[in-house]
Amino acid sequence: MRPVTARRAVRGLAAVLGAAALVVSAAACGAGGASGGKSATRIVIGTTADVVNYNPLVGNSRTDSWVTNLMYPKLMSMDMEGKRVPHLATSWEYAEGGTKARVKIRDDMKWTDGKPVSADDVVFTIDAVAKEKIGVVAGLISSYGSAKALSPTEVEFTLTKPDGTFLDNVGFWMAVVPAHVFGKAPSVAKFANDSDWVSAGPYKLTKVERGQRYVLDRVTPYPLAPDNTPNLEQVVFRVFGDVNTEVLALRNGEIDLVANALPPTLAKSVQNDNKLKTVEIPSLGWAHMQYNVQRAPLDKLEVRQALAAAVDYEAIRKSALQGAAVSSDSSVLTPTLKQWHDPSAQEYRHDVAKAKELLAKAGHADGLTLSMIYDQADPNIAKWAQLVRDGAKEAGIEIKLEGLERNTYVAKGSNRDFDIYAGSWAIMDNPPANLGLAFKCGGFINYANVCDPELDKLISQAQEQTDPQAAKDPIQRAARIISEQVYDNVLYVEKFTFAHGAKWTGFEQRPSELLSIVNPESLAKAKAN
């Protein structure tokens, strides 16, 4: 009996496997013929999340920004050193002692429905942001009073106090939206803008398949592209839930570019693939540890200095970041921001003996125990937190690591419920404005609870200057105080690695993961050889 039954079973199994093989073969043919980035007239870009919000004033995820940046112009862009450069705006200036700000905009940019992008659109946008307190921009324009269009290409802003950070903040962070479209919505903040897009970037959104792809078609004429025409006919964002899968798709040519920065280990493996090219882009932010200065024993300078001396900064950059980071010289004015950087800044020295000495001086010769919170989903911090803990232990400080779920981590940070906060700022591009938020008494992201009158005075002085050169001295002095008082222990500035297919050229690099090589100018100029 057995041989007959077994033969039958084998036949059945063979039939199933045969059918499976046929399906795989058919599938293989299908895959070969229909995969993503084979055509040189379109670029397929991998991202790890869907677009959550198509309203550029509200959306704040990276994918939201990458897509809406291609659709809605900003007054200014940014060069590799973080300096503002023209985009929709051609020139800008402060007047009347810094209480007025004027911007001239291009006269050749049009919305996709044919209407010109005008000063009225700029006025409408900033009024809506201020009135409805929309997004991050609302927090950056506290000095905004009113705006009026002096002509179709000229806007004048009236400020409630002299504010040298205003134009940089509005220019780079505020997308300009069409008044004749967004103005019809009862609330601009609640306007979903999820269909029939009217935009003015190099590409317009034409198709959305949630969970899969977002297709943008070329817009002509687009005055910021060579010959008024973006090189590529289409830009497609493909959504991958996992960065490893995304890189495999890049390797087999299914996508042409990965928009998100690669984790250091993955970046190393990609660098060895001759079909791919990598680009290194500096961060506009920094990774740091903030000590809760209102909480004993961290209210003692010696304890903070001891903690700073117990960190092996070079080991963190070499080991945890695998070399994908540079020193910040323990300054909040990082080397990326060349116009603000202070050449006299020096990194805290890793010196365990000194750390012990400082601890003893602070009355903790027997050591002390602290806790450190961090976002457990951040692979870099999860690695260097252990190095920090081990270093501190040598100096007699026990640090209990608390890797937290992101929302809990954010909540604890906002409530200042921690001893040590390990984290990173993504973009700190405008030091007078950013240091105000991060270090002035009651500052919105002043997680360390710093309240130093001298520091507040210097930051305020810098904020009032409409000439960046005049703001440089007070802001550098403020940065020195932050470093000397160890109000923030800036560990490193990350070098992001982005990867694309080797055939692609023409990308225009911009700092930060937000801009990198997927900024509008870059994708208008990119081409395949």
Added chain:
Amino acid sequence: MSTAAVGFAARRVLRGLLTMWFAVTVTFFLLRLLPGDPALAIADPGMTEELRANLIASYGLDRPILVQYWEYLVHLVQGDLGVSFRQNQPVTTVLLERLPWTLLLALSAVVVTVAVGIPLGVLAATRARSWVDRVVQVGGVTAQSMFVPSIGVLLLYVFGVTLGWLPIGGAIDEDVTGLAAVGSVVAHLVLPCLSLVLIQLGSYVLTLRTTLIETLGEDYVSLARAKGVTARKVVWKHALRNALLPTTTLMGLQFSLLVGGAVLTETIYAYPGVGRAIFEAVGRLDFPVLQGAFLVLAFTVIIANLLTDIAYGLLDPRVRTS
């Protein structure tokens, strides 16, 4: 339909509804026990207190939890699953876009598991203690201990990158219609389906093997042999039918695991199903999407169990008569 049958159906529907209510309630309260504040996910840190308060109130998050629960139930019976915190879209829209892909994936995995599992189980049972049996057993145990992300990356590397036979991610290529669309869907389905099949095939085959070996030793099987019934008929018609009962139960139970496994599988393969929506919603504490997704999954599992009961009735006449 007889009164008994109507009573049976009514009891099943009632039990299903109770299970759904239980799933909804547990999900509702469990999500609120999660660490983290969903208000932080909704409200932008730069917002003023007033705007933030208004936004949170518009989602009903400022009300006592029992009030929120009652309102959720009231809306639920009206077919309203709420609005996604993050996507600002009705949850039904979000889920309906995703559900077909998850069902396609899970059902394909079930069909392939059964189609491959039965011949393998029969082969191992009829050749018990032979080398074939040992290979099937070792393979079954190994498959049971596999981890979806590891299998996923391995399969993608081999079939997607090295051989280039299959696409890496997604569910269908862009702008394809007709047969090309079917081919594209199949191509994208192969690897995620294979992953799910691999993780559940082992237990299916091993259970079938054990049960079939026991069944083949039963008196009625010996009687059939003595009456001269062919070996093939004895195995496939007499023994297998009874041996399939425990594996059918297992399949019903495994369907819920399959649906759960879809979270990881869909994430690894960038498959746009409900599983990936759950993965994304967890990170953002998007309660309405999570509640809706779990409700849909609970409903799917209840239906799967109902179908298992029906299949049981078809396989075993005693179940029908009782």
